[in-house]
Amino acid sequence: MGRRPAAWCCALLLVLTLTARWPAATARFVVEKNSLRVTSPAALRGVYECAIGNFGMPQYGGTMHGVVVYPKANRKACKPFEDFDLSFKPKPGGLPVFLLVDRGDCYFTTKGWNAQNSGAAAVLVADDRVEPLITMDTPESSGTEHIENITIPSALISKRSGDDLRKALENGDMVNVLLDWRESLPHPDERVEYEFWTNSNDECGAKCDMQMNFVRSFRAIAQVLEKRGYTQFTPHYITWYCPEAFVLSKQCKSQCINHGRYCAPDPEQDFSTGYDGKDVVLQNLIQICVFKVANESRKPWMWWDYVHDFAVRCPMKEKKYNRECANGVIKSLGLELEKINKCVGDPDADKENPVLKAEQDAQIGRGSRGDVTILPTLVVNNRQYRGKLEKSSVLKAVCSGFEETTEPDVCLREDIETNECLENNGGCWLHKAGNVTACKDTFRGRVCECPIVNGVKFAGDGYTNCEASGVGRCQINNGGCWKETKNGKTVSACSNEESQGCKCPPGFRGDGVTSCKGKVSTASSVGWGFLWVIFFGLALAGAGAYAVYKYRLRSYMDSEIRAIMAQYMPLESQETTNQQRPVDHADI
Template identity: 60%
Template sequence: MGSVAYNLLLCLACFLIVTPYVEARFVVEMNSLSVTSPEDLKGTYTSAIGNFGVPDYGGTLAGTVAYSKDNSAACSEFGSTDKFKSKLGGLPTIVVVDRGDCYFALKVWNAQKAGAAAVLVADDRDEPLITMDSPTEDTAAADYLENITIPSALIEKSLGDKLKTTVGDGKVVSLKLDWRESVPHPDERVEYEFWTNSNDECGPKCQAQIEFVKSFKGAAQILEKGGYTLFTPHYITWYCPEAFITSRQCKSQCINQGRYCAPDPEQDFDQGYDGKDVVLENLREICVHKVANETLARPWLWWDYVTDFQIRCPMSAKKYNQECAEEVISSLGLDAKKIRECMGDSETDSENKILKGEQEAQIGQGSRGDVTMLPTLIVNNVQYRGKLDRGAVLKAICSGFEEKTEPPVCLSPEMETNECLTNNGGCWEDVKANITACKDTFRGRVCECPLVNGVQFQGDGYTSCEANGQGRCKIHNGGCWQETKDSKTFSACSDSKATGCECPAGFKGDGVSKCEDIDECQSKTACQCSECNCKNTWGSYDCECSGDLLYIRENDVCISKKGGTARVGWVVSMIVLLGIALVAAGGYLVYKYRLRSYMDSEIRAIMAQYMPLDSQNEVHHHLNEET
């Protein structure tokens, strides 16, 4: 009886038991595959994303198809590290391999080592597509699973047969894998969930979860603090069949009278930690997230707690317990009492509201399937496929934002696609100033006029970009003409004008490619007086008068430096100045006289109110009678 119960509880980890009447539903996540040549194969097909490697979420991959008859299943190495490596200037190679004889992941690993950019596994039977998963019972797989960095997908047998036949006939097959719609991206916020486990003694998968949380914590907190994402941690729990609730096995692995259970960490009921210890820590971590959000508005503290708990309270050090957990909680400024209240009583024969909600959340919502494995990442209600790698997961989350609303972390150098390295991505470029409109993003390159040193370039990004606003002339002179000659520098760029180029005074031209000096002497626009001699200079002119005459540029006239003409000029000038002075003096006297008269009349009026004059007696007497 005990042995039967033990095996039954171990088997609970093989399938999800949420409620007795719900049938588990697994959804196969797809990406699009388009054959672009030859003509008879053109069309769009579906493929099932592999649950390992790095799917190119939000992006595309175009390449040519290769197939090796000698190692069609790719269960052994291809013997050459460049067998499928693309030639210089050529498209990447997408390798088709046959299903069967070995693990999916091993096929992809062998093809990757031979230079493949992606792998398509052709099904060997006519059936609905399945998700290729990583092997769990093969310990040797742990040595290469983490090193698979290319995407893979399962394709239908009919498509696989056509691709292999066409390549075998010596024809070039070109296709494109497209993951842009694999994750919905309806708005400016991404909602994602991470289904995990606090158990740190379950082998490679547990270790992978621990390493992922550590590496992804920074990016997750940046996204959450900026309001770009809404993150929710989740934990899978099982329940104990009613017939075994009172058994030793259920009591050691479950809380709340068999309602919430987890497998024994060591699969040994006589030593180490029990499954119920894992359930309690799972519950505590949910409450850390809940309390941190409700009391401090800092839900991202979950990442700090989980990371610190894994470091400070591991099972191997016998510190996986409440005491160590609450030390971590206190160090983060959280209220341990509130978290205990959130967790509730694990001994009562009643539902736990938090864990009941977790069991209900395991059931698929809408297009999302049930959560049936750990770890599972869900982005915008779609299950992520691929390994738990910081860059790969960040790429998947970033693909969930509406285009052009991605936060800066999604546009960081590590997310670049390097499309700008080839022909500048077809975007505008100023080679002399080393300025380009090409920008690599995780979705591919975009052509957007750049912001350089505070100056915004404007244009379509493909054929033109012009600097605008203040400071534009400091950046490659605003794209305008500029030249230095005879120690003089002239420019067609002016900060007083937001856009455009205009040749300065003394020059003519388009202002962009050239500005030519205007010969004012030839155009008869200067030095027109009869005594003048004109000499053209770069950007201007000089005018000289014959004899001892002096040239006045403002009036374009020559006058004598000395002599009668000069004296007459000075006399006239003095007379004019004297006349101006006399007029000013006369005006001042008139002003003073009028001002004095005005002030006298005002003073008299004021005094009349308090000291009546003789001439006013009669008037005042008459007024008094009226009163």
């Protein structure tokens, strides 16, 4: 127990047929990993691989810092630690405890449950043999109801890593480590593609209940993400085939459709009572076709409504798990029944069903993704999700698939955001008015990124400076530039024609931010004064010139008049001269 991944009965049947149907080279199981960084002691510093468990809640997209503790007793964690009077709850101000336990003697989930109840924040299971890392899975036996309540993350580390950590602790060293899931799932762009491998069977016990609870709780979130174009979701269903030698057997006839090509286990594991495996396969096929038809009408999110409503209205225990009930759900949702029936085809035909054939092909791992052999399985950006199938945990995984800072608002829900912006604004830039900030909370932690406000992008380092830039920037606090209103007229140093910066308008000078001093009024007063001086000067010069001109003209005219008058009458000077001269009788 606890030595190999335990698989569900459907997965076991699938594995038994993989060798016959798929080439051995292509069938593979990929162990999803995160990293464990030892920060002290110095001799052990470095990064080590560890395998993410298929239970608990891995912190996808984030990190956890803690101190490693190896218990003095109950080192395999197969019994409650309270029986040994041991508690690993950290003291106030202390680091969270990562409990190191040995592999063996009990289920992995039992170790995780006991570690959680002891106050540990995470459980590290050290392998007891030298081998490649494996995925710690959940058991199928009864009496393991606690699995659903495990919320701490778990990781399997190699035997060598376990030995090194134990030795350091025995030497009295304080061992500090950082569990890091930031690169466990790729996050290449602003859209996440994810798949949910599920089953329509509702009588398979705890796992079927878990799937239905997940659909019920995650439906609204999934639909919002899909409607807004943040995600591309695709549901899938595992089937297996009946070996040709047994196609005519009672078992194959009751579990398969299309002449043994597509099969599912009997829901009650009793071929003589209740529903058969073929009923499950047919409903799986209907659910796939519901998605395909809804997707063609650009409403892929309708799949969540159908699966939820079918589970509520058509349960096996009420003997309503049939095609008639399914048709009623389809009609109530306004889906096109005729198209869905055409997609389903004839389940009794001795030929391939193209829809189910595509599903079987999709089970084969490609690229970084391994074969899908366990139900339920969630695949995010082509990597298999590990951990509890629970709303907040899955949402963290989906959100970690977005490129950092591009996460939609749903990724900032109260149950997963860090709220680091509440204290001192996260150390980021804050507008002096206090209504615009560069601090943004994400499930990964806060980031300092200049915001976009009313369509206007702020630019800067996000820590000490952010300025509105681009078209429309003057609408936000006048772009951080100087502005003055005088006599009903507003003058501003901000211009939408400039992408950023402040520039005093024509006729003003200054830094454009704190002040712009007008040189127009001063220049105008000096200029007009100077012009008035020139004007008056010219006027006086003109008047003087005119006076001179008039004087000279008058003098000239007087001289001319005198000359003319002299010809017709003697002037006073002439008379005086004539009286003084003697008379000459010869002249008479």
